[in-house]
Amino acid sequence: MQKSSRVSEAVIRRLPKYYRYLKDMQKSGVERISSKELSKKMGLTASQIRQDFNCFGGFGQQGYGYHVSELCDEIRKILGLDKEYNVIIAGAGNLGQALANYVGFEKEGFNIRAMFDVNPRLVGLSIRGVQILDIDSMGDYIVNNEIQVGIVCVPKAKAQEVTDEMVKRGIKSIWNFAPVDVEIPENVAVENVHLSDTLYTLSYKMNED
Amino acid sequence: MQKSSRVSEAVIRRLPKYYRYLKDMQKSGVERISSKELSKKMGLTASQIRQDFNCFGGFGQQGYGYHVSELCDEIRKILGLDKEYNVIIAGAGNLGQALANYVGFEKEGFNIRAMFDVNPRLVGLSIRGVQILDIDSMGDYIVNNEIQVGIVCVPKAKAQEVTDEMVKRGIKSIWNFAPVDVEIPENVAVENVHLSDTLYTLSYKMNED
Incomplete structure (x- = not known):
C-alpha cells in the first residue's frame, strides 16, 4: 500500500493501537472483521477507521470487511515492524x-x-x-x-x-x-x-x- | 476557574504538557509569558492554546499574557494535583x-x-x-x-x-x-x-x- 505524502500525527498515533487490536484478533483466530465491529472494539467510529486507512490507500472490501491477518501485516509494514x-x-x-x-x-x-x-x-x-x-x-x-x-x-x-x-x-x-x-x-x-x-x-x- | 461541562479528550491530554512546561518556567523564575512565546516553546499554535484555556474559563490578560505561576497553579487544580x-x-x-x-x-x-x-x-x-x-x-x-x-x-x-x-x-x-x-x-x-x-x-x- 502506498501512503499519501503526509499523514497526520493523530493518525500515526492510532496506528499502534490498530496493530495491537488486530494482532490480538489474529492470535484468537479471527479471520475477518467489519469496520463496524472493529470500531466497537476500539472505541472509534467506523468512518474514522475508514478515513484512517484511506491515508494508506485503504484496505478492506465493501461487504466483506477487513481480512484480519492481511490488515495486520499491512500495518506492521507501515509501522516499519517488518525490519530488524x-x-x-x-x-x-x-x-x-x-x-x-x-x-x-x-x-x-x-x-x-x-x-x-x-x-x-x-x-x-x-x-x-x-x-x-x-x-x-x-x-x-x-x-x-x-x-x-x-x-x-x-x-x-x-x-x-x-x-x-x-x-x-x-x-x-x-x-x-x-x-x-x-x-x-x-x-x-x-x-x-x-x-x-x-x-x-x-x-x-x-x-x- | 469553572470548567465547561465536557472538555474534549485532546484538550485533557494537553493539560499535563502545559503543566510540565509551566512548572519548568516557574522554577527558572519566568514570571509571565505571552501565548505566542508559549506556543513557540510547546510546538502548538497560539490560537490553540487560547482555545484550550477557554475550556476552563480562560486565563491571561490582553497585552500582558499569562502570569506563569498563577496559570501553573490553576492547571494544577484542574488536574486535581492540589490533593493527596x-x-x-x-x-x-x-x-x-x-x-x-x-x-x-x-x-x-x-x-x-x-x-x-x-x-x-x-x-x-x-x-x-x-x-x-x-x-x-x-x-x-x-x-x-x-x-x-x-x-x-x-x-x-x-x-x-x-x-x-x-x-x-x-x-x-x-x-x-x-x-x-x-x-x-x-x-x-x-x-x-x-x-x-x-x-x-x-x-x-x-x-x-
Whole structure:
C-alpha cells in the first residue's frame, strides 16, 4: 500500500493501537472483521477507521470487511515492524532493566544489544543476556555495532547530554523516558515518553464531575 | 476557574504538557509569558492554546499574557494535583520498582503506600520505604487504608484479575502498565499505558520519507 505524502500525527498515533487490536484478533483466530465491529472494539467510529486507512490507500472490501491477518501485516509494514533494529539502552536502573526484560520489543524486531551506565556496581552485569557496559564506551559501541535506536533511561539532568552523544555517533531514533523533552536535529526521530502525563490525565478523570 | 461541562479528550491530554512546561518556567523564575512565546516553546499554535484555556474559563490578560505561576497553579487544580492520594502498586518487578523509586509522583500528591507481589523472594522487601506485601493481602489493604489509585504492573495475563480485585475493593482509578486494555465499570477511571505504542510511533517516524 502506498501512503499519501503526509499523514497526520493523530493518525500515526492510532496506528499502534490498530496493530495491537488486530494482532490480538489474529492470535484468537479471527479471520475477518467489519469496520463496524472493529470500531466497537476500539472505541472509534467506523468512518474514522475508514478515513484512517484511506491515508494508506485503504484496505478492506465493501461487504466483506477487513481480512484480519492481511490488515495486520499491512500495518506492521507501515509501522516499519517488518525490519530488524539494533538498539541500546542508556541507563541501567529499574526502568532500563524493565525495558531490557520485556521480550515484546524483540518480537517486533527491536534487538537490545547493550546497556550503558555510570554505576560501577551495575557495569559488568547482564540482564537477560544483555551486558551493562560503561557509559564512556557508548559512543564507540554505537559506531561499531550499527545502532539505530537509542533508549534514554538516565536521570533528567543527563538526558540531553546522552542524547547528544547518541546523535553525534549516528543514532537516528531516540526513545526518551527521562522526564524532559530532549532536543534533536531535524533528521532524527524522537519520542519523549512522559509517564507522569498519563497519571495526571488519570487524576483529571477521577476528579471529573 | 469553572470548567465547561465536557472538555474534549485532546484538550485533557494537553493539560499535563502545559503543566510540565509551566512548572519548568516557574522554577527558572519566568514570571509571565505571552501565548505566542508559549506556543513557540510547546510546538502548538497560539490560537490553540487560547482555545484550550477557554475550556476552563480562560486565563491571561490582553497585552500582558499569562502570569506563569498563577496559570501553573490553576492547571494544577484542574488536574486535581492540589490533593493527596493513597496509591498502591500491584507487581513489584522492575517496572513496579522503577515507579516506586520515582519521587516525582509523590511531589504531586501520589503517595505510594504499599506494593504487592506473588513472588515470595520479593515479599518483605522495601523500596524507598515502601513495603512489598503478599498479593493475597491486597484487597483488605485497599479497604483498610483508603486507597484511591491502583497501579497495575503485573504480567498481561494477570492484569484483568488484579484490576477486578482493585475495583471490587473500592479503587476508583487504575493506572495500567500491562500491555492490554483492562476493562472497568463506568464509574472507574483508567489510563492504559502502552509503552510499545510510542516505540511503534518512533519506528514509523524513522521510516518516513
